[in-house]
Amino acid sequence: MKYVFIEKHQVEFSIKAMCRVLQIARSGWYVWRQRRHQLNRRQQFRLVCDAAVLKAFSDAKQRHGAPRLADELPAYNIKTITTNLRRQGLRAKSAWKFSPVSYREHGLPVSENLLKQDFYAGGPNQKWAGDITYLRTDQGSLYLAVVIDLWSRAVIGWSMSPRMTAQLACNALQMVLWRRKCQETVIVHSDSSPMWLWQRC
Structure with a gap:
């Protein structure tokens, strides 16, 4: 040239x-x-x-x-x-891996299983269930805490955070309490994840 x-x-x-x-x-x-x-x-x-x-x-x-x-x-x-x-070609990896080991083996306080595998509810606000999972995105992992009403199977509370903390579970439950404002006694069921055990919301 x-x-x-x-x-x-x-x-x-x-x-x-x-x-x-x-x-x-x-x-x-x-x-x-x-x-x-x-x-x-x-x-x-x-x-x-x-x-x-x-x-x-x-x-x-x-x-x-x-x-x-x-x-x-x-x-x-x-x-x-x-x-x-x-x-x-860089992609963030999850900072926390789920463990199949029960947290009862670690001596953490675990509430009595009031649900006893009976996931049927005759009406709203009788039984709620909560769980935490993680979502992988191009920007990294986000942890998602969800609470559902076992009567309708609808999601009634949720919270997302880039970190797995006890506050994540509390935020999801607090959303439910703010939205439902129910006065009835409700059974709240979750797995034995330490995020649902370590902190009282």
Whole structure:
């Protein structure tokens, strides 16, 4: 390409002479050189961004998605970090793994099983059931606590958080209490997850 030739030989010959011999406009050469420098700056930005995102992602033990990384890297917005993670093939992994071991074995206080595997309810606000699961997204994992009414099987309370905490379960239950405002005695059933056991809402 003529522009590349001029760039390589601009120390030996003048720009004006080479443009005349090659029959190109000097303005075209300068526009090309400016665009090339801009491309280099974009490449440099990408390299710096790649290094920063990779370091933050590794420091977080691969558990933070774009929202958390954006908080840690204020120089880059969440869209840039999301694109960067995808380009580098980085995906946040779950920070908590479910265990099939019963928490009764760990000596934690467990309430009596009042439901006794009887999941039938004759009306609303008699029996509620709660559980926690996690959802994997491109931005990382979100933990979801849900409470359902066993009479209608409808979700009546929920809460989401990037962290698995006892407050997550409490927030879901508090939503139910605020929405239902029932005065009746209700059985609230859950598994033996420590998130439902460690803290009184």
